Amino acid sequence: MPLNIVVCVKQVPDSWAEKKLNEADKTLDRASADPVMNELDEYAIEEALRLQEAHGGQVTILCMGPEKAGETIRKALSMGADDAIHVVDDALHGSDAVATSAALAAALGTVECDLVILGSESTDARMSVIPAMLAERLQLPQMTFAKKVDADPEARTLTIQRQTDDGYDVVQSALPAVVSVVEKINEPRYPSFKGIMAAKKKPVAILTLTELALEPATVGLAGAWSGVNAFEQRPPRQAGTVVTDEGDGGTKIADYLVTQKFL
Amino acid sequence: MSAEILVLVEHTNGVVKKVSFELLTLAAKHGSPSAVIVGAGADQAVADVVRYGAAKVYVGNDAALTTSVVGPKVAILNQLVDSASPAAVLIPSTAEGKEIAGRLAVRSGSGVITDAVDIEDGIVAVQSVFGGSTIVRSSVTTGTPIITVRPNSTTPVEAAGAGEQVAVTAELAPSDTAAVITDHVVEAKGGRPELSEAATVVSGGRGVGSPEGFDVIEKLADSLDAAVGASRAATDSGFYPHQYQVGQTGKTVSPQLYIALGISGAIQHRAGMQTSKTIVAVNKDPEAPIFELADFGVVGDLFAVGPQLTQEIATRKG
């Protein structure tokens, strides 16, 4: 039986860049760093494509973000996804996690699917809450932090290994379900030349707040349920002492630890 | 009487994690601390949380509450948000803690802030973002402030609380129990303090070269009663298990002392350890970026410097 999958993909500033906040509205300054696909979402796409190879079905990309995020959607399509939904609306700028999850849940309401797969964290917000919030909003099983996913579309069941602090839990649920994946789950593929060419013709549906029946006042900066009051740059750490090992490097560290009362 | 502040207690079969005491101490500064203990062993945890100031202890002592992913804990907290109208809910900023906070925010119609390092008057959350380079102060403007707080952010202070016990049972929605935990597999190496809670962390990177090489890191860690960490290059190469990864996509640690051996100090690694109080680095490349944030650095071979340091510590500790 085929398995229809939606993968949530976010565009984020390159994690290699130094990030900063906008002075004006205290949101992330996205112009100061190159936008790229959230790295963990590549693992989510890869897992969806592997499940599709095993069971058949559609892989749809869902991305909420400004027009520029279209580039990230094309990359996801060139990896092999079939089509995409792009949620874009100026009123969404500055949305907090609660509002983001509302918009994503509304968009998921427009499609039939057996599985929603997400990365376990976006490298800009680093909140790691969207997958749990989607499970809550859609009233679906929360199958998160998966390092292994086994789906049985005939029996309509799902089994994952959920990563924990000291190992993993085996977790079972029915389908449909919300899954988030950790980076140990697989090795994401690179888009092939053929994939890049094919991606140009794949359909991308644009949804605005109107199509999602969401009030502009409930999302974006205006609708945020939490907000930044103030921010400040912390003075950079004082440069420390660096010595070269001349056979006494370990002793020198021990001496230092004594002066700092660690020993 | 000041408003209650709910603290979700993290425990394993009644053994309470240190972060819970930290959160009770923090809660006492801004209201009346109420501990919420859920799952098997909850009863055994009561005395400990009272020792750290819990004025009230909500106990959901039913093993069934921890056999589904997150849902039942959310249900209990949501009931308490309704019945106790707390000034805030504080939850440890762990992977699971953040998930609980996220669902609770949606269910209770509240704003959520994750990864706070302190709470100031008026329930203002202080966060350290972008690898510690920026300090942000935020507030929740709708509903009950739901805030996850990083381990090691406050020093826990013992202060006997009134400890009034209240039994709670959860009314569970079908989706609360839809993801069923059928097995718990432990892969961790026992005997060392937990990475996110440890006062000292000794980490190894690609420079350690092999799983066997981590012997040097483990011996040094044990001489300091430290937890062992690893860079992503080290976990990706299979030198050390993934759950010990420190950094952007691993654990965030904030120990008193962080010792990095054979780690270059890439921005994503720094994101997970930059708020450590004291940083010591050993790297054979004098240009390695880790030296920019090290309080004390040694340019040298970790296989020479590491064992010598372990030896010196043993000698000095007598």
Ligand SMILES: Cc1cc2nc3c(=O)[nH]c(=O)nc-3n(C[C@H](O)[C@H](O)[C@H](O)COP(=O)(O)OP(=O)(O)OC[C@H]3O[C@@H](n4cnc5c(N)ncnc54)[C@H](O)[C@@H]3O)c2cc1C
């Ligand atoms: C989205 C994203 C998320 C990431 N998340 C994380 C994360 O959570 N944690 C993380 O750590 N990284 C993360 N990374 C990876 C990060 O960019 C670096 O690749 C990684 O931190 C490098 O690990 P390393 O310092 O051990 O290896 P390298 O950069 O290869 O450095 C090894 C160092 O060891 C030194 N060395 C070699 N041999 C010796 C010796 N015998 N004695 C002393 N020194 C020696 C070398 O001089 C070198 O400086 C992430 C990357 C991305 C893109």
Ligand SMILES: Nc1ncnc2c1ncn2[C@@H]1O[C@H](COP(=O)(O)O)[C@@H](O)[C@H]1O
């Ligand atoms: N704007 C967005 N559009 C699509 N997916 C998103 C968006 N924001 C977050 N996600 C998904 O949610 C995951 C966790 O993000 P976060 O909770 O922000 O750390 C990411 O890995 C994405 O899969």
